[in-house]
Amino acid sequence: MYDKGISTAVIKRLPRYYRYLGELLEKDVVRISSKELSEKMNVTASQIRQDLNHFGGFGQQGYGYNVEYLYSEIGKILGLDKGNRLVIIGAGNLGQALANYTDFERRGFRVCGIFDIDPQKFGRCIRGMEIQPMEKLKAFIHKNGVDIAALTIPRQNAPQVAAELVSFGVKAFWNFAPTDLNLPPEVVLENVHLAESLMRLSYKLKNANNGREGILQKGEDELEEK
Amino acid sequence: MYDKGISTAVIKRLPRYYRYLGELLEKDVVRISSKELSEKMNVTASQIRQDLNHFGGFGQQGYGYNVEYLYSEIGKILGLDKGNRLVIIGAGNLGQALANYTDFERRGFRVCGIFDIDPQKFGRCIRGMEIQPMEKLKAFIHKNGVDIAALTIPRQNAPQVAAELVSFGVKAFWNFAPTDLNLPPEVVLENVHLAESLMRLSYKLKNANNGREGILQKGEDELEEK
């Protein structure tokens, strides 16, 4: 089920639908209408139907959506059935935290290796995986069919390391380094810029209700959340 | 400088401007035009000017923007000059990684406490801070004027713990728990849903150029990145 032309706005929402459907499934809910789901999730029913119909008709008029079926279909749309293998590059605090985070495996991802440049770390075990030197990475990627690299290394090295990984065959980067990677167009990228996220929170905090004293600029609409 | 009505799209971009300006500053670049910056950042010059003018005129016709001045102004807009204090709730792998992450302090945030419910962890030190029991949280928040709580706890407890923290006076949540918190409207929230981010990456990976075989759906435009 291929689809150019699905906007990033839609793609961003899919995992959240997936999460809510998973929770309904845990509660043994069998069916749900776009209206009920919209109330739970605080979005419009129209948006839910519109979003889903980009990928096909998963519901039934007069009935709604079968929770189990829709959950599984969204999983397939997201590619969670592929068992994507990932390596973690950088065994610092964040890299180790990711390696220990079992939630990803629940979603069908397999963390299969963790690498670093610091010889002091080599051989140390994290969840049964030895921290390995970067020199072993090329062979490891080929042998294990690794698709994704999670980058948890300092920003200075990140673009070069990423370029090297591309030459090893890595197709996707989950980038935690606070920099842009400048990858070739066929390589996909998802950034997690924690410092930027925290700055946005700071902005919101500063501008929440207390804002009365300040100078009023042009806009007059509501400050939104979500 | 208060501003209702700044769209989240604009706010999302501000930290990235800030990062690029910081890098220019490190390289002792004195001035930059919206055109030059737009080329570096891969956005339109028009968008940069439009974004900045929501907050005031920081540039000068015929000259461009003074890097140091603009950097400092965006910092103020983001509230980075407030020295926001934050506590980390949950001293698991992720909580510890955040506590050790010095980048936040560079941005003017102060991690001033880390809390957990596990007695085994009490007293253990992370970057000079003892892990404290949740019972001490209320007094700690009042004493230290804490504004922000980073939530790195299991999703099951997250909404209740968040509600409790609100009653202690916490005004902002940086939420890493994979759930929605349902906070009162005056409390601000920034979610970091790592599993959702990874699922989006999975989607992109699945639909990157290899997609030829699949069924073509309606849209026909480009698949975007960024």
Add this chain to the structure above:
DNA sequence: TAGATTGTTAATCGATTAACAATC
């Protein structure tokens, strides 16, 4: 002054919401 580049308005584009006919 002439050249450059902003600040800002107008035009375009895309995403969200509303409405309703199709259909289970």
Add this chain to the structure above:
DNA sequence: TAGATTGTTAATCGATTAACAATC
């Protein structure tokens, strides 16, 4: 069948881009 709710088209709303007059 009647009621409910989808799938989908049309209307609205908002965000991005283009254009240009203002001005350093």
